[in-house]
Amino acid sequence: MADAKVIPFGDEPRSKRRAKRPARGGRTGRAAAPLAPVPPQRDEAQQASAPLEGGGEQAAAAPRQEQAEGGWDRKLAHGLNFLRRRITGEYEVDDFGYDKELTDQVVLSLLRPFKEKYFRVEVKGIENIPDKGAALIVANHSGTLPVDGLMLQVAVHDHHPAARHVRMLAADLVFVLPLINELSRKLGHTLACAEDAQKLLERGEVVGVMPEGFKGIGKPFSERYKLQRFGRGGFVSTALRAGAPIVPCSIVGAEEIYPMLGNSKTLARLLGFPYFPLTPTFPWLGPLGVVPLPTKWTIQFGEPIPTDGYPPEAADDPMLMFNLTDQVRETIQHTLYKLLVQRRSVFF
């Protein structure tokens, strides 16, 4: 079953890649030949494209060509409308600084090629995330840079039938760094603290957390796919207080994007970072070293663990916390091993 899914994914990108390039150039305003089949524009073709994504590529190509002329008009008008709203400031952000419009129309569109073409993310078990209401996605963390969090966000948005937005919880370092904090807030991320997580869950959002934190993302390559300690299990009590189900999530492939062979503690201390990675390419090749390896990813969501059956005081019961934390951790670890066994190679 897993193989059957992998094969079409492997050769699909190439055909798609050829199709997309001319479209890209035209989109920036050159209004060049609308010859190539235009891939559906995400923002407006959201509903239309989601079911097409899998197999209907050829079937959809013909009508799309006919629509191309009108589609361009629409897209341009849409783009100008978007520009108009942006430059006049007429858009909404929520209390956490989440800019839905910018996320949907710009940032996710920029991240999508990475998800679809570069890492070829395969998503399994998306139905475990509820269509409505709060849920807490708990995922493993790896890869030196938090690319896995971004890919998780894009993957859930693109694959979930309700196109849900995951509100990731990020480390405090993110909110200290200029530009990164700005982008992170606009993408809907917030500080990983119980207050923020609880508020988001109470609003019925899907919240994503990677409880391993820096221990997970900054672990050496030799320890890949070995889950680190899950913090103090604070995420469990937050989920219990909000009565939100916990969805375990295992991400395979992110470990190998930047194989961290060494860690320069001196540089890390100088820069105030928790670790300073030394990979085969970074920092030796300079900016080239920041290019991640094009590994093949799988994101698997597990069965949700309900938390609404507990009495209110359960959130303060340390034994229950440890048990639930262990249950989530074990589930993720076992799924990781299972996925690793199924994986044919790191890159395909």
Added chain:
Amino acid sequence: MGRVVLVTGVARQLGGRFVRRIQREPDVDRVIGVDAVPPAHRLGGAEFVRADIRHPTIGKVLAEHAVDTVVHMDVNGTPLGKRGSRATVKETNVIGTMQLLGACQKTPSVKRLVVKSSTSVYGSAPRDPAVFTETTPPKSLPGGGFAKDAVEVEGYVRGFARRRPDVAVCVLRFANILGPCADSPLAEYFSLPVLPTVLGFDPRLQFVHEEDAIEVLRIATGEPVRGTLNSGTFNIAGDGVLLLSQAARRLGRPTLPFFLPTVTWVGSALRSVGVLDFSPEQIRLLTHGRVVQTTQMRETLGFQPRYTTAEAFADFARSRGAGLLPPETLARTVDRIAALMPAGRGQN
């Protein structure tokens, strides 16, 4: 017998407006306005007593007029007029509050105390939760300036509430007050032709409209309506959030980003030429932003602001006139481009 209300800080715009408003309350007999300098605006039928709250004379005023409600609004970030120094303001804030509270404690007729505080008591730090509630302890206590004054003032007020449990004490933590008459440092900042910002940070801001501020002060001053409670500490802010970039666009003023280390220099340079009183805490606010939760205000205090953050800002923007890049002009330009484009013709 009606109530006798004493209001401090009436020489300021907000204090003057509040005095004029509170006289119209049916159960208010007399209003006494107190300030160290005579107000430039009219106080209606209120009596003005020129007294410095830093001196014990304030106790005599309280006893003489048998005051039962004290509204302490003389907690300010900036000196009144151009001449005052920061040291005087601090002294009025801290020593003035101490004297006033001491006088209140000695005056048995005082039954209600309302203090105008500020949400700056929460500070602004990247490691804080995104939304503050009344009980959130600040991660980094404000190190100086108005925020520290406000923290100290609140400390004295808590002490007073312990010593005089028979007095109903209400502390209102206002977000930045904006409106057509606003004379706060933030209003001055938004009146600059080009807004200096911090590179890579887009703070979330919240505003209260002046009218809402006066209305909530009125609610806190009177007897509580059935089902509400008007003693305690409340965050006061309009609904919603504006990002600084968004605010600048709506105002039509271009922004000029500076690196965080240089911003302090720019701030002190602007301050020394007298263009703008830009304190380090203002810079922190414009770096990390601050958002408070207003559930207590709605549910316990029973106050629904008439203006959202965006509406309060729009009202302020109207009073300030057009900036260098008025949003209407930009919108028209985009519309014109849209009309020129062959694609846009059918749409607009």
